[in-house]
Amino acid sequence: MFDEIINRKDTDCVKYDALNNYFGYDDLQPLWVADMDFKTPDVVNDAIIKRAQHGIYGYAKASTKTFNLVKQWMKKRHNWEIETSWITFINGVVPAYSAALEAFSNEGDEIIVQTPVYFPLFNSVKANKRKLITNPLKEKDGYYTMDLEDLKSKITPKTKIMVLCSPHNPVGRVWDKEELEALANICLENNIMIISDEIHADLVFKKFTSIASISEKISNITLTLNSAGKTFNVAGLNCAYAISQNQEILKTFEKEVKKREIHSINVFGYIALEAAYEWGETWLEELLVYLKNNITFTKDYLKKSNSKITFREPEATYLLWLNFKNYSISHDKVKQKLLEESKVALNDGKAFGADGKGFFRLNCALPQENLSKALSRIVTFF
Ligand SMILES: Cc1ncc(COP(=O)(O)O)c(C=O)c1O
Structure with missing residues (x-):
């Protein structure tokens, strides 16, 4: 199923149809x-088609079923018991964050x-005229950990939010x-709120813990x-x-969402979420196997090609954080070679912060046949 090659060109998708705008090349x-x-998954597609056949697409709202499915999903996938009154819907994680x-x-x-x-997690801080304080992660052999000593040293009376x-x-x-507990304790001691972006929580290869599920104090x-x-x-x-379990937090958030007029969600958004959470679990399990396989495939491919590109197999997501630092050429030169010789569009590591220099992010959520083609073009020139 995941091996099927589907042409996404000319579907107005950013990934394929906006290459020229972002990279200056179409090919x-x-x-x-x-x-x-x-x-x-078919279950989601079928639900969307069924809804489309109704033919009327007026304003949509979340139903009791939508709330219940989110609650069930959190319980089933992440062992987190939440209540209807803790949930509010919004038209995107990034708009919600802002x-x-x-x-x-x-x-x-x-x-x-x-x-x-x-990058929106820091760009949005600046766009909202807040002061961005960075707490860089520590890296050793491609494995990243939090630097809590650095974090503590950066807290001031003006520190309001910790972004996770x-x-x-x-x-x-x-x-x-x-x-997570150690981080949350620092926030609790210093009266700092936590905003946790957990959009990748289902795409994990080890146990995920939602920070708010750890204790009532943290949840609050x-x-x-x-x-x-x-x-x-x-x-x-x-x-x-x-x-949010904390009703004051949730109400304050909802007020801002109303002020920005971003609470209205596309009717197909609700339909897709409901079908996915109700019927999509088997598909998700199969997806995770395929993604893990693509990650291993990439690792083996680079190894057998004696490539100097390195990466640590991610514990979550299909995003590979490729390290090009073994090459004695500049970051910009790597970028130029990727675009002009290998003819692949990867995310520039520097877009993720200054510490992304020397890195490029590769999305390996594609049929393995196409992944293999991309890797072949990369190793030919690196
Ligand atoms: C960590 C993270 N948060 C949020 C988003 C985007 O969320 P949305 O499309 O719901 O605004 C992405 C997309 O790549 C992401 O990686």
Whole structure:
């Protein structure tokens, strides 16, 4: 099923149809934007088609069933018991994040972000006129950990929010419960709120812990953001949700969402989320096997080609954080070679923060035959 090669060109998708805008070339094999070249499960497609046959697409709302399915999903997949009153829907994790920054801090307040990280998590801090404080992750042999001593040293009375990317894009870590607990204790001691972006939580190869599920105390200072977008390849349907046990946090967040008028969700977004959470689990299990296989395939391919490109197998996501530092050429030269010689579009590591220098992010969620073609073009020139 995941081996099927589907032409995505001319479907108005960013990954294929916006190559020229972002890279200046049309003829690249795209391995960048974090969506997958796999069809969403039939159960989701069928539900969308059935709804489309109704023919009327007025304003949509979440039903009791939608809330229940999110609750069941959290319990089943992440052993986290949540209640209906803790959930609110919104048209994307990034819009939710931006709204949360404004809801829980003022201009000039300090927001801590762990780099290298998915760039909207820091761009949005600046766009909302908050002060960005970076708490770079520590790297050893491609394995990243949190630097909690550095974190403590950066806290001031103006620090309002700690941003967590959990699992972490692009370094692929699934944070252990102990790491999360240590981080949360620092936040609790210093009266800092946690915003946890957990959009990759289902795409994991080891046990994932949602930070808010650890204890009631931690849950009380946390706003969790999530969506079925990455898991089921329905990111373009813009249906996300925020969770907080703390009703004051949730109400303050909802007020900001209303102010920004971003609470209205595409009717197909709800349909897709419901079908995915109700019927998509078997597909997800098969997807995880395929992704893991593609990750191993990439590792073996680079090894057997004696390539100097290295990466640590991620604990989550299909995003490979490729290290090109063994080459004695500049970051910009690597980028130029990837684009002009290998003809592949990877995300530039520097976009994830200054510590992304020397790295490029490869999305391996594509049929293995096409992954193999991309790797062949990369190793030919590296
Ligand atoms: C960590 C992370 N958060 C959020 C998003 C995007 O979320 P949404 O499309 O719901 O705004 C992405 C997409 O790549 C991501 O990697």
